[in-house]
Every structure is written in C-alpha cells, then in structure tokens.
Amino acid sequence: MHKFLPPILLPALVALFLATGCEIKPAKNSGDLNATKKISIVTTTTQVTDIVSRLLGNACRITSLMGPGADPHSYKPTAHDMTAISTADMVIYHGLKFEGKLASILSNSQSKVRSYAISSKVPQNLLLDSDEEEDKYPDPHIWFSPELWVICIEGVSEFLIEELPEIKEEIIANKSSIIEDMKEVSEWAISQLQSIPEEKRILITSHDAFRYLGQCFDVEVIALQGISTLQEAGLSDRTNLVDYINKKKVNCLFIESSVNPKALQEIAKETGTDIGAPLYSDAYGSADNQSTGPNKKSYPHNTWEGVLVYNILTIMDGLRP
Incomplete structure (x- = not known):
C-alpha cells in the first residue's frame, strides 16, 4: 500500500536529444505559420499534447503519439511513431521517466531533432519521491499540481517562443488564457x-x-x-x-x-x-x-x-x- 509522503530532493531531470535547430517543411494552406511553411511537432502524452496544441493553435502541425486511455508507463512506440519522431522538426515530451521505454529510445537516438521535456523547469525540491523501495526517482504525475503545471507551461512557452519567434504574441496570449482558466x-x-x-x-x-x-x-x-x-x-x-x-x-x-x-x-x-x-x-x-x-x-x-x-x-x- 502506498501512502502520500512529503516531497524530498531528487536528482536532476534527464535531457534527451542534441539541440540543433529545425528543418521547416512546406505548409498545407495559406493560414499557416508564415503562409508558405509549417512546422511539424511530435508530442508524446495527452497532457503534453493539450498544452502544446493550445499554446500554438493552428500555427503548427502537431502529431500526438498517445491518445485517450493510453498508459505512458507501458507504452511501446510503433514503427509509425518512430518515423514521426525522426521526421519531425521538434519533439516535446513529458520526461521524469513517464514515457517508459519511449524515453529510453529517445535518449539513445542519434536524431538531430530539436526536443524539450515539459517537466524540465520544475525545481527538484518540489517533486515527490517515487516512494518505491528499489527505485528512487521523481513521481512524474506533476500535472495534478496546478503550481507545478504552470511552471511547465511557462517553460514550454519559452521554448516555443525561442523556436517560433514569429508567433510570440500568440503564444503569450494563449499561455495567459490557459493559466487563468486553470486558476x-x-x-x-x-x-x-x-x-x-x-x-x-x-x-x-x-x-x-x-x-x-x-x-x-x-x-x-x-x-x-x-x-x-x-x-x-x-x-x-x-x-x-x-x-x-x-x-x-x-x-x-x-x-x-x-x-x-x-x-x-x-x-x-x-x-x-x-x-x-x-x-x-x-x-x-x-x-x-x-x-x-x-x-x-x-x-x-x-x-x-x-x-x-x-x-x-x-x-x-x-x-x-
């Protein structure tokens, strides 16, 4: 039986991929990012997809690897998933070992796709211990804390603004709207x-x-x-x-x-x-x-x-x- 325990200090989050910039793909219509090009972004979990899609609106083409009912802990990427990752301009994932084997695959990848872990800005002292005797690592279910999830939203917003400065104002406005609704x-x-x-x-x-x-x-x-x-x-x-x-x-x-x-x-x-x-x-x-x-x-x-x-x-x- 596992009971709630107070947070303790934990190791830093693991970074995936090497940051090397993006290759921009042709857009499908004139209403896209800059009328001729559209960025392709792969998201992993439903939590990540929710935030990224709402921050960006229709500015980018977003592919989510996991849908409703999917268990990230036991998720096994398909060949189609790996193709989507390798051909994307960016991959935005949860981190904290939440994606299970997929995170391991990403971390060992030689891909040059730009990537970002949405949990990477959360201070270690705010993360809860796994409460497991054999494995000590952070509890990844941080979206259930409004405070921690706002930190994640702020962080991924900064990342997206850096990568997509053309839509900076839109991202900032959408971020403010999301946080206000959350409050x-x-x-x-x-x-x-x-x-x-x-x-x-x-x-x-x-x-x-x-x-x-x-x-x-x-x-x-x-x-x-x-x-x-x-x-x-x-x-x-x-x-x-x-x-x-x-x-x-x-x-x-x-x-x-x-x-x-x-x-x-x-x-x-x-x-x-x-x-x-x-x-x-x-x-x-x-x-x-x-x-x-x-x-x-x-x-x-x-x-x-x-x-x-x-x-x-x-x-x-x-x-x-």
Missing part, C-alpha cells in the same frame, strides 16, 4: 472538496498517480500499486489496503481510465465497498466528453481543466456521505 478551476475544486468532511476525504485508487492532487487539494491519497502501472501489488499490499479500508470505513474506491481495474474491483468485493466512476490518471479523455464546472461552463475532457473538473465531481460523488 479558476483550481479555486472551484478546492471549494467543492470542502463540502466533504476531512475525515472522509480519502482517495483510494489503483496506482499511485494522485499524490500531487492530494497535496494540493487536501485529500488523503492511498493506492494499491506504486507510481508506475508496471509495478504489481504484492500480497502484503492487498492485505494492508483491505485492513485500512475496514478500519477507516471507506465507502468508495476509484478505478482509473487507463489502468486495469481487476485488482481494485476484487478488493471492493472483499470489503463490500462501492466502486466509483473511472478517474482520469495517466491519460486525458476525449474532446467529445465534457463536464460542467465553475460558472456552469463546459470543459472538454482532453484538457487539463476538463480532467480536473470531471475527477473532482467523480470523487465527490463517491465520497459524499
């Missing part, structure tokens, strides 16, 4: 969760993806597995979690949209506990799905705001007495 949704989330008694604010999930959320929104977070979905829970983990659920009289467990729910479903059956609707953890959802948040505004689930609104509403539905 509004974060304040709404805090106020919503306050309606749940503190002793009932216990979030039990399949794997340890929500510790930053717990830290920022005053929720106790416990998971069956570690921070990577590749780490299987042992018998003692299951026993400890069952004992904790019974002791605290927890009334709802939460499965995740990108994680096999079987183990947690078995524990729910054993303890007579309800299973809540799936939470978004390692992957965002589809733009076709939306949730209503502050000021009765609808937020699509392929955005940071939409994911937080949906997750908070789902957690409240499960934990409300």
